Amino acid sequence: MVVRMIRNKLRLIRYYSADRPRSVWGRATNIAFAAALALTAPAVWLVDRAYVLRVSQLHISGRLNESADGTVWGGVVPDVGLRSPVGDDSVMSGMFQLAIGTEHHGWPFESSRRHPRAQLGLDLFARGEPQADVDLPAGSPLRAAIELALLEAGHDEAVALWQGELPAVSHRLSAWLANGVVWYLLLSYTAWLGISFSRFTSRVVQVGRHARQQQRHREGRCVACGYDLRASEFSERCPECGTLAE
Numbered sequence: 001m002v003v004r005m006i007r008n009k010l011r012l013i014r015y016y017s018a019d020r021p022r023s024v025w026g027r028a029t030n031i032a033f034a035a036a037l038a039l040t041a042p043a044v045w046l047v048d049r050a051y052v053l054r055v056s057q058l059h060i061s062g063r064l065n066e067s068a069d070g071t072v073w074g075g076v077v078p079d080v081g082l083r084s085p086v087g088d089d090s091v092m093s094g095m096f097q098l099a100i101g102t103e104h105h106g107w108p109f110e111s112s113r114r115h116p117r118a119q120l121g122l123d124l125f126a127r128g129e130p131q132a133d134v135d136l137p138a139g140s141p142l143r144a145a146i147e148l149a150l151l152e153a154g155h156d157e158a159v160a161l162w163q164g165e166l167p168a169v170s171h172r173l174s175a176w177l178a179n180g181v182v183w184y185l186l187l188s189y190t191a192w193l194g195i196s197f198s199r200f201t202s203r204v205v206q207v208g209r210h211a212r213q214q215q216r217h218r219e220g221r222c223v224a225c226g227y228d229l230r231a232s233e234f235s236e237r238c239p240e241c242g243t244l245a246e
């Protein structure tokens with residue numbers, strides 16, 4: 001008894017879920033969702049390239065001291081005097097500022113970080129005007145002094161970025177995946193909206209056409225072109241367009 005009920009239910013389920021010729025709209029919906037899926041990866045990639053979620057800037061400032069024998073020492077500003085072994089005979093000879101920009105890319109989640117080149121600003125008192133973007137040669141005493149000061153203050157990542165040792169772009173896989181889900185939902189929702197709108201519009205057009213045809217039929221005119229058929233009642237076809245007259 002119960003077995004037979006279940007068997008009947010299963011038969012019904014099989015019947016209603018069987019493949020049968022789908023409507024044009026069903027096919028259009030399938031194509032639209034497939035297109036949304038195919039467009040998801042390019043969309044996420046494009047947004048990661050083009051969309052800057054926000055830009056952050058890290059500025060590290062420090063001072064430079066020079067002792068009587070010409071040795072240069074640096075210290076990051078809050079730590080000056082605590083760790084830098086500046087001798088009693090040294091005098092402050094300048095300031096430095098390292099600017100590290102970070103571009104956070106992607107939407108809605110940050111899928112990558114990009115670092116433009118770090119910029120070093122120098123204000124050496126002996127040289128007059130401060131310089132905004134200085135390229136110190138590797139191995140120069142000034143560069144070594146600034147690097148040491150940054151490392152002592154714990155800015156290892158800043159030093160690595162300044163020296164170009166870290167890749168300029170870093171990706172976050174989990175954000176890439178999450179963005180993929182969001183973009184797939186957005187694209188398929190848009191596709192669904194488009195299909196629904198077209199379906200609604202075509203239904204309105206159909207209803208309008210049907211009403212017009214009925215009106216023409218009542219008035220004794222050709223349903224296709226509106227030609228007056230009352231004078232040609234013995235002809236089977238409309239003399240204007242050839243449509244079979246009913």
Ligand SMILES: [Zn+2]
Pocket residue numbers: 222223224225226227238239240241242243
């Ligand atoms: Zn006609």
